Amino acid sequence: MFGLRSKIQAHMFRSGSDDWKVFKNLQVYGASGGHDLQYWFTDTVVPYQDRFLTWVDYYQGMILADMSSQSEEKDEAPRLWYVPFPVDRVIDKPDHSDYGRGFPQGSRCVCATRDGLKFVSVDRRHTSNWGVGHDDVMKWNHTFRIATWSLREHVYTWRRDVTMYEEEFWGTLGSGDHVFPRVAPEYPVVNMDNPDVVCFRLKKNSCSSEEQTWMIEADMKRKVLLAAISYSMERSSYGEPGTINYARVTSDALPFSSDLPRYLDDGRNCKKRRQ
Secondary structure, eight states: OBBSSSSEEEEEOOOOOOOOEEEEEEETTTTTGGGGGGTTTOEEEETTTTTEEEEEEEEOOOOOOOHHHHHHHHHOOOEEEEEOSOOOOOOSSSOBBEEETTTTTEEEEEEEEEEEEEEEEEEEOOOOOSSSOOTGGOOOOOSSSEEEEEETTTTEEEEEEEEHHHHHHHHHHTSSSSSOSSOEEEEEEESSSSSSEEEEEEEEEETTTSSSSEEEEEEEETTTTEEEEESSSSSTTTSOSSSHHHHHHSOOOOOTTTHHHHHHHHTHHHHHHHH
């Protein structure tokens, strides 16, 4: 997409075709005439069902494109809606003088699940992702808060599902034998099969490759720890430091979609968890 103001231009390539299709002067509904898109930056693109394509700015919200007319091979332009996130928006340009735009993907995620689009956000009192914080957050007695929402389709608004502060979070994780670093969780990813389940990374020093890294999976509604895997520089839980999971966990690469491992291990882990 180009020219994100009141009108945009979209280029589309349909699978099985040799041609690009260009749609010009598309209106984004719900964006206050383009004012809400003034500092737009696309962090990721999320396909949903066979109908929607979603552009995501983790500081602003989503642009939801209804591509149903394209699936029917019509020449009609896709309809676009702006859906702000149900958290405090960044009004000004979210750039830090030293660190640029920051990395909002480390604390927010939009995921397509079997129950619809989900949004999860980890908000911290002393935020380090430049712009996600808010004056009211600084007055918290809490260190961080995790909240999940579901998108109400057809009306394009959000319904809050779960809110969890650090006391509940550590209580959830404290039921096992593991000793986790007491830091705000990072890189939330919602499970595609069970939208109540979220995967996080726990790492004491995000900038150090020497620190032990944990990948955990917790049921936010039942407040139950489902899985925990530890990685270190010496050896990963899968045996070799060179594995792709290890490389992604110890870097700032985003975790894989939570539905992917079932195809890599023939679904054995998923079947065990459901039993």
